[in-house]
Amino acid sequence: MPVVAVANQKGGVGKTTTAINLGAALARSGRRILLIDGDPQSNATSGLGLAPGAPGTIYDVLGGAPAADCVRPTDEPGLSLLPASRDLAGAEVELAESPDRERRLGASIAMLRSGYDFILIDCAPSLGLLTLNALTAADRVLIPVQCEYLALEGLGHLADTIGRVAEWLNPSLEVGGVLLTMFDPRTNLSQEVVRQVRAHFPQTYTTVIPRSVRLGEAPSFGRTVFEHAPASPGADAYRALAREFLAREERA
């Protein structure tokens, strides 16, 4: 029952798009999936067509509410969501003074783990306390990297943070995979980023997610790419990613 944090402090690299569509692809292959929205922007929540303000959110769970009470079904059979809302932004400051401040999320979801084959956590674009909670609760980190920006510099910072969490808070944490997203074969930069990322990170998935208008549109309709445009290159890419993800898990 591994917990996978989808994290990268760089904004707009495809964390939410990956969490939603990998989650849905795994659910469509028969796995029981829980997606946790760990970002006050609550894009995973709205991207699945749910309203953030529902009965219970991750903010309530961090405050002590039972996580099972806050989990909700989505339109994708087999994919459940622990939603987020704006008030999650307050959690960083509120948690800052408590002794278990990085461990809260892990402790709250411990009871849930046996009910799912995988739990994915969509992280906010920062390395603050919310993301530290996700990394402390996780077994693996999936790092989306967009192909438009030579963002290797930021990856070093993320790798350092993962190392520190593994050393002080969560010894079982490891980098599960690096995923190249928004790949545009027409540009030299995209090709260069792919080369550099593969050279620096051996855990880089073979699957590369292409830049695809359909994929970019889907969250505006509150639908996964499989509901919005099932035959599109984006849908094919996330199906291939799910297969590669499962093959790695079976080997792990």
Added chain:
Amino acid sequence: MPVVAVANQKGGVGKTTTAINLGAALARSGRRILLIDGDPQSNATSGLGLAPGAPGTIYDVLGGAPAADCVRPTDEPGLSLLPASRDLAGAEVELAESPDRERRLGASIAMLRSGYDFILIDCAPSLGLLTLNALTAADRVLIPVQCEYLALEGLGHLADTIGRVAEWLNPSLEVGGVLLTMFDPRTNLSQEVVRQVRAHFPQTYTTVIPRSVRLGEAPSFGRTVFEHAPASPGADAYRALAREFLAREERA
């Protein structure tokens, strides 16, 4: 000497690209510009070809170092930078307990204001204490919105936060403009986002920044779009934005 915060908690919408290239366009039209990198990712710093680890950064300034000592020249004549580095990520928690926690940046840069025609602050993708410091120090907010995602929901949250800052911390704060970025005329979603944003926000600039490979590449070379590809659609768009920005300032 207005201070302009370039802010949107949604990641990857073009905040840094706008801060760098609007700053450079204004400098090339003869204005004296200071760009403050307010993001621990320090993309504005690396995007201008500077190394974040230099003598003084915004982290030192928030800790009491004189801001003037930390300002550095860039390759663009007339454009100076107050750089950031990773350790800025620690400022959020460190500032949380001090009584002037939102006002630190404004107080530190007060002495600098008379030396520049405009000060731009590139914000992190969050509404945490760093962005609150930028909003408290600013006279106007420039909000980039990408055309690929119907992110109006997030804009409401940002507008609420700006309202609260104006009410409690900085009465002169107002929304200076909303900038549509990464526009791709081939997609319906782009056209729809433009329509919706213009309808909701009368302050939306007429200038729209197109999605352009050259613009995406420039920061990887540590150069502005004017150095990297001066005749590209991206360079033209940011020149047009600078003209429109100045026209609004003259009317203000």
